[in-house]
Amino acid sequence: MSMNIVPRKTAAAVAALLLAFTAAGCSSLGVKEEAQPAPQTGGTQTATSTGAKPIKLRVMWWGSQARHDATLKILDLYTKKNPNITFETQYQGFDGYLDKLTTQAAAKNAPDIIQMDAAWLADWNGRGQLADLSSGINTNDIDPSLLDTGKYKGKLTAVPLGNNAWGMIYDKAALEKLGVAPPKDGYTWDDYFKLVEEIKPKLGKGQYVIKDGTTDTTQYAAFQLSRGKGWPVTVDGKFNYDKESWLEWTKKFAQLRKDGVVPPPDVQLADKDLDPTADMLINGKLLFKGLHAAQVSAYDALKPGAIGVAAMPQGVQGGGWLKATFYFSVSQDSQYKEEAKKFIDWFINDPEAGEIGGTTRGVPITSKIVAQLQPKFNLGDKLTVEMINKTALKPQVFNPGAPGWTDFAKDEQDIRERLMFEKITPEQAFDELAKAGKKYEK
Incomplete structure (x- = not known):
């Protein structure tokens, strides 16, 4: 197919x-x-x-x-x-x-x-x-x-x-108030994580810099792509999670979770994009979000004049796609x-x-x-x-998904959430993802 x-x-x-x-x-x-x-x-x-x-x-x-x-x-x-x-x-x-x-x-x-x-x-x-x-x-x-x-x-x-396009939005007004410069064009994942760690001490109680990427499949895809490792599931339906990238990503967020840079799991799961009562960025509890460009104007309408945009962080390749x-x-x-x-x-x-x-x-x-x-x-x-x-300026080739893999997202989300709640280790999560992927490979 x-x-x-x-x-x-x-x-x-x-x-x-x-x-x-x-x-x-x-x-x-x-x-x-x-x-x-x-x-x-x-x-x-x-x-x-x-x-x-x-x-x-x-x-x-x-x-x-x-x-x-x-x-x-x-x-x-x-x-x-x-x-x-x-x-x-x-x-x-x-x-x-x-x-x-x-x-x-x-x-x-x-x-x-x-x-x-x-x-x-x-x-x-x-x-x-x-x-x-x-x-x-x-x-x-x-x-x-x-x-x-x-x-x-x-x-x-x-x-x-x-x-x-898949990119990044941020609360520009909040960064200005904190005296923090926004991401520059061509910024890397190292630049990004350094920035979020520098911002956290400036925030009040109940405020976080970014969401926990442990459960964010799209953000992780951007990270793996930027490292030149391809999509986590290939266009022809092959499991392609790169173990080294996965462990680096999930262990990084485990540390950010411990340091209070990202929301606790129960708080994160309550966040709903563009819900005026539940969206953490709109309510001033979060500074950055991965987002599709088609959502940007909605955020500007709910938080007028406060929104800035960027491409995804890059590595040896770009992280976003058209x-x-x-x-x-x-x-x-x-x-x-x-x-x-x-x-x-x-x-x-x-x-x-x-x-x-x-x-x-x-x-x-x-x-x-x-x-x-x-x-x-x-x-x-x-x-x-x-x-x-x-x-x-530096796009990835978009992958619309592989035939027969629709239900993998449910398996994936369950594994990722258990990892975020620290019920399993990153290594165990990778093994479970690989096992789940075999059910869908043809």
Whole structure:
């Protein structure tokens, strides 16, 4: 089973495009990502019939309140332009989204239009659950390399919705108050850990510099990649945790945990990105977080003017990567595939839809819409573009995940949490990870 990854030429193409906008004075439009509001289901956007056959499209997505609000306005606009089309909406935070979607798909009751993550595409395509979108959608204004990430065996089954990158955000205002300089471009992991250890004595009780990376699979991947050791699970489905890197990483965080630089395990597990009551960075209890660029504007909206961005720390290679934010796919079981494709075509290409959506799904996927929005970009969106630009200077090749490995994340999380609570040693954790990985290798 083949996997699609963003080739290195995309990094140069995206960087050149976004740097050009930045040089022209780009700022951005507000983005929120991965907030955890209460799930919303069963809502219906209604319209007056014009005599055409009434069709109700079911649409499902995850995200923050800003994304929810923008998407509902976009759906309402589409119904006004196409009165026979109404929408039944399902939206929530990221937690639990895939489980709910998988249950629906197993019952042949998946929504018509589904927001998909790159990591899920291999399995969903392998099971034949995604419709062919190769015709009926104008993708001429999308970078071909990024568009290819949504293809399976030559057929387009997922339309990318935005440009994105994995990088770092920090509380710039708090660092300034502490008299601490932020990370410089090209900073290393040694620089990073030295900085966080220097900051801790300056903080008050209940304040921490960074999260405990023991349980952070994405941060660890960035660390291992930067050492030139490849992805912890390869694109062709091989277990590739580098033992030396793993032991160095986990033992470092064991020491940081002991020194109070990172939160205690129970405190860390209560942290929820972009939840105004539970996000530790928003509440002044944390200074740095690994983050996708598509989430940056949401943090700026909740902590106006306080956010700074950086690429991930680097080693012999860079630590971050460029990617599509996520995708729209159409369920193979949908009765309304053509109508769903018409909507996706309009969603990515229509200027009014682009105006409403802004960067709520990352930097828009079509250069035409980016050029349209660029003069109106605000500070949060400028930070979004800045993180992508910084990451594009030394990017890794994105790995969307290996087919058949979806459930490994659950095994991995359990092992990592037991290690964070010090129920097992780093060496035992590595052995357990390797054993779990063998279940998924083909």
